[in-house]
Structure formats: structure tokens, C-alpha cells
Amino acid sequence: MASDYYITADNVFEYSRGNSLFDGLNEDQIKTLFSISREITLGKGSYLMHEGDPAREIFLIIEGELEISRYNAKHNQNHVIATLKAGDTVGEVALLDRGSRSASACAVSFCRLRSVSFDDLQDIADKDKSIYSIFYHMSRNIGERLRHSNDVALQAMEKQLDEFKTRVTLGNFFVYIVIMLSLFTFSLDGLKYIMTAGKNSSYITLPLTLAFFVFFIFFIKTSNFPLSTFGLTLANWKKAVREGIVFTIPFAAVIVAVKWVLISSVPHYMGRPLIEGLTAMNADPKTWWMFLVIYILVIAPLQELLSRGGLQGPLEEFLSSKYKVPLAILVSNLLFSTLHLFMSLEIGLLVFIPGVYFGWLYSRTHNLLGVWIAHALVGTVGLSIVGF
The missing domain is CATH 2.60.120.10 (Jelly Rolls)
Structure with a gap:
């Protein structure tokens, strides 16, 4: 004017x-x-x-x-x-x-x-x-x-150098994903055999998680991102722990409510108890506790390190859209749930839905501690107690 x-x-x-x-x-x-x-x-x-x-x-x-x-x-x-x-x-x-x-x-x-x-x-x-x-x-x-x-x-020039480093990291990320998916595809027959043999899914998820973890470590070492990009930070840890517990309690309650609805309306679930406990894993008490401890202390944190730290975190850095966080959550969980489809479509969906919740929870603090706790709680309730 x-x-x-x-x-x-x-x-x-x-x-x-x-x-x-x-x-x-x-x-x-x-x-x-x-x-x-x-x-x-x-x-x-x-x-x-x-x-x-x-x-x-x-x-x-x-x-x-x-x-x-x-x-x-x-x-x-x-x-x-x-x-x-x-x-x-x-x-x-x-x-x-x-x-x-x-x-x-x-x-x-x-x-x-x-x-x-x-x-x-x-x-x-x-x-x-x-x-x-x-x-x-x-x-x-x-x-x-x-x-x-x-x-x-x-x-x-500093901006161009940072962009060049990001492109190099993006290339390494792409190679990491391709190798991971290729090895997974080649191992499908063996994975299906283990499933048909009636083994507990932990016999599959643990070695798979450890194998992918090795590739993830190589990716971290070759990337130019700080560890905080992968959720490995103490920043916001108190908020992450608090939200991981407080927000997950209602989510776990929803899981129980869904199980009750299935028992009431789906023939396959009729007659099953609401809380199955040991029956859910078809194991004796000692084995049940062993798998539960392994799940909470090994599988849950490693899976979150891979899906949230190894997929969602870098994707948020690579994407430039104003919707980059929702896109990173969607893509990372689509990829992660795809790795569970050899078990069944039902398992893939059961992995995807809580995965979206974990992704949203992680986006609030970018600290893996909170989603580790949430994953351990949801997994324990959903798989070992309610027994989907």
C-alpha cells in the first residue's frame, strides 16, 4: 500500500x-x-x-x-x-x-x-x-x-552438498530395501513349510527380524543421517514412554472388544474364550513365558527399529510433500505388513492396523522407546492373551 x-x-x-x-x-x-x-x-x-x-x-x-x-x-x-x-x-x-x-x-x-x-x-x-x-x-x-x-x-553450496548426501543415502536405502525383499521372496517356500508344520510364528519372526536387522545396521553405517533420524535418541523419552503406555491402554481395550465381537458373530471364533492365555500360543507355561520375554525384549524393539527407524524415519527425510509424515507411515506399514502375508491375509491386516497406530505414535516424538512399549503391550495382549 x-x-x-x-x-x-x-x-x-x-x-x-x-x-x-x-x-x-x-x-x-x-x-x-x-x-x-x-x-x-x-x-x-x-x-x-x-x-x-x-x-x-x-x-x-x-x-x-x-x-x-x-x-x-x-x-x-x-x-x-x-x-x-x-x-x-x-x-x-x-x-x-x-x-x-x-x-x-x-x-x-x-x-x-x-x-x-x-x-x-x-x-x-x-x-x-x-x-x-x-x-x-x-x-x-x-x-x-x-x-x-x-x-x-x-x-x-552447503545446501547442494546436503542434497547430494541425501541422494546417496536414498540410493543406499533403495538397495537395502531391494535386497531385503529379494531375500525374503527366495525364502518364502521355507517360511511356508515352517507355517504348515504348525510351528509358532515366533520361530519365523525372530530369525527374520535378526536378518533384516543386519541389513539395517549396514544402512545406518553408510547413511549420512544422525542416529536421531532412526529414532535412536533420548530426546522426548519421557513423553514417548508416557504416551506409549497411556495411548496404548485404550488401543488394547479395543483389541479385547474386537475379540468379543468375533466370538459373538463369527463361527470360527464361537466357543473360544475371550482370554486364551497359554492356549493362544499352544505352549506349556515355560515355553509361553520364554517366547513372551523374547517377544518383549527382542522382537518388539527390533521390529520397531526396522519399521519405524529403518523405514518411516528415512522416508520422512526423503519425501518433500506436506503430507510426508502420513505417506511415510502408510508406505512403511504397507511394506512391513507385506512381509507377513505369507502367513495369511488376516495376519497381514492385523500387522498393518496397529502398525499405523505405532507410526502415528512415533511421529509425535521420533523416539523408539514409546513405540517399543506400545508394540510390546499390543503384541502381548493381541497374540499371547486374547489369542487372535
Whole structure:
């Protein structure tokens, strides 16, 4: 929005006293400069100049902001290199070297400027040598902007290096997933044989989890991400533990309620007790407790390390969508539940549903401790007590 303040011959000296560009010039000299200038206004989004245009004028911003950008032909896009505000000059590089415009200038908001042609400025400088001080001040301003440009260039190079490291890690991640899925596919016949032999699923999940864990360790060692990316951190551990317990109690209650509904309406479940305990794992008490301890202390934390730390965490880093967290949760759980389909479609769905809950829980703290507790609770209730 335009202001009501205008620069005139009567107030131009008062205005210029706050600008280092006019240091050393008296009131008459300032008024002389003002007399050869003209006012220009730009609406938001309008261009003052384009890169490569012939250069004939220098501009002083009175009001508003201008965005200075360079065009990158390789990527067909403009890169903003600076934002200039009221009191800054625009186009002084061409005044010093008499070349074409080295960058484009676009109004970020309504802008009011004063322009002076190079020839007119040179004429009055030839008549009054003290006017040449403006050239000195412009050179100093250019030097300051050059320092800023160096900082911007360094930040851009650091960003490119980070992006390159991320691409390398993404490649390693892809290889890790392909190898994992390939080995799993080759082992399907053996896994199905174990299932048909009537063995407890822990005989399968434990060695599979350990095998995938080895690949995951290699991925961590070759990645450029900090351990916190994989949920291996103490940050937010109190919140993670609290939510892992408090939020999972209602979830476990839902599991019991679903079992009750199945007993009441599905023939396959009719006649089965609500709480099956040892019967759920078809094992004697000693074996039941052994598998339960292994599940809580080994299988649950390792599976969370793989699914949340090894899949969801890196996916959140690789994805750039504003929905990257839900997408990471969905993709990681689709992949993880797919690895359980050789048991049955039912098992795959039973893994996917709580997996989505674990993914949401993990996204709140990015700490594996909470989902380890939640996984152990849900698994114990769902598999060893309720006995789906």
C-alpha cells in the first residue's frame, strides 16, 4: 500500500541525511541531484529491469522492496540473490562498468523510486567534483553486497552438498530395501513349510527380524543421517514412554472388544474364550513365558527399529510433500505388513492396523522407546492373551 509521504525539493535534504550514499554532500548538491531525477512507481509483481537489459539509469528506493534475481538457464528458473528496501540503490553496477543489467529486479510490494540517468549524473559530477563521492559510496555498497553474495553462495553450496548426501543415502536405502525383499521372496517356500508344520510364528519372526536387522545396521553405517533420524535418541523419552503406555491402554481395550465381537458373530471364533492365555500360543507355561520375554525384549524393539527407524524415519527425510509424515507411515506399514502375508491375509491386516497406530505414535516424538512399549503391550495382549 502506498504511503502519503512524497519527496520534494523542500524536504529532499532532510530525507537524504539518513542515507550514507549522500554523505559529504550539502543541501544545494542534494537538490541538484533531485532536480535531475524523476519518480517511478511499481505495482507488486512488476519488473523494474530484466537481466541483460541495456542500462541507462540508477535508482534509489524511496518506498517498498525489490527482489533481485538471476536466471538459471540450465534449470529454467530464477534464483533470488537479494532483497533491497527503502534507502538502497539499484543498478549501480552498470553505472560503474557501463555494462548491461546483471540481474532482474521485481517489486515485492508497491514501490516508489527516484531514477537518475547515467549521463545526467556524469554531467553534474564533471561540473562539481565533490559529487564523485557518490561513486565511492556506491562502490562501498557493492562491496558489502558482494560479501553478502559470497555468504549466499556458500549457503547454496552447503545446501547442494546436503542434497547430494541425501541422494546417496536414498540410493543406499533403495538397495537395502531391494535386497531385503529379494531375500525374503527366495525364502518364502521355507517360511511356508515352517507355517504348515504348525510351528509358532515366533520361530519365523525372530530369525527374520535378526536378518533384516543386519541389513539395517549396514544402512545406518553408510547413511549420512544422525542416529536421531532412526529414532535412536533420548530426546522426548519421557513423553514417548508416557504416551506409549497411556495411548496404548485404550488401543488394547479395543483389541479385547474386537475379540468379543468375533466370538459373538463369527463361527470360527464361537466357543473360544475371550482370554486364551497359554492356549493362544499352544505352549506349556515355560515355553509361553520364554517366547513372551523374547517377544518383549527382542522382537518388539527390533521390529520397531526396522519399521519405524529403518523405514518411516528415512522416508520422512526423503519425501518433500506436506503430507510426508502420513505417506511415510502408510508406505512403511504397507511394506512391513507385506512381509507377513505369507502367513495369511488376516495376519497381514492385523500387522498393518496397529502398525499405523505405532507410526502415528512415533511421529509425535521420533523416539523408539514409546513405540517399543506400545508394540510390546499390543503384541502381548493381541497374540499371547486374547489369542487372535
